[in-house]
Amino acid sequence: MSKKSKPHQLLVEGKNDRHVIWSLCNQYQLPEEFSVEVPVAEGTEGIEVLLDGLPLKLKEKNLKILGIVVDADRDLVARWQGLRDRLRESGYQDVPNASPNQGWVYSAPELPKVGVWLMPNNQLPGMLEDFVACLIPTDDKLLPKAQSVLQEIEQSNINRYTLIHRPKALIHTWLAWQEKPGMPMGQAITAKVLNSNSQVAIAFIEWLKLLFNLP
Template sequence: PIILKDVNLQTLGIVVDADQDLQARWQGISDKLKSVGYDNIPKNTCAEGWIYEQNELPKIGVWIMPNNQLIGELEDFVAYLIPDDDQLKDKANEILDELEKLEINGYNKDDRSKAFIHTWLAWQKEPGRPMGLSITANVLKYDNEIIQAFINWLNKLYQ
């Protein structure tokens, strides 16, 4: 909240993971924004992301990964960018299912989406390429609804 009081700050975009409780995440953000003077904050998240301008405070925007409507995180958002016809997607899920069934997975089940996306990325032509670079390298598609909604939110927030 201290950054919101910086007189030089004009716009602030907040991107956070919903994790396991979307409503609790939104409520936490809402409470912090109210504590520094924002009002008219909706009770629930907005599917298209939330943007608000209030006199004497920076323009604010909130996007809750993966899409403002589902629990999850950045890795779930990125998983939506895997091409629909990708054969490795199903195989990565099968492998993770098997590891969990045998109880030899080293990850917490709440981190399955992280395990999934990093497993899938490890099996690409250039193993281990970071998520962001995988978009620019066209390994991940960027022409679907979820990323267009995020881009629209960013453009509207920073216009």
């Protein structure tokens, strides 16, 4: 059976998501009973590719369980509605009108089991990098410094990143100041520079366990 035909799949927006999720799964010693897929269309990836391909994905013959992990971005409600509409079009009639706080998992007769997690925590706007920032140890002394530096350059109008990408600038600034500067996010989890026992990480792992029937 090829990787793409695995009966248990987790869809994510990009490769960074995949690396972070696999690193967390390894820390919790979850069995590799699902694949983490990055949908690609015409050489591009991202939320629109994932959403557009969702109805066809749900019709795959061998698919038994499908998880969906996407960024809430600026509008949590709009992102949830976009997913809800596509799921309803695919036969899932009991999709709630709002994102459940601990992620959503649903089984329906004669349809693949589905689950949705909106980064960072199903409750706030944001993205993968906001989730990863929640893994920074609570007593860390570099995080306030990184936040201060970003604020300073923004006030001086010399930042080259857009404010929507501020979470990316923040986490990568913080990672640049570690013992091994510039570690990728997934590697930082593996190296325990980031705390995989944080509340949001535990909640995400519990969602994965529930979705994929893991011990």
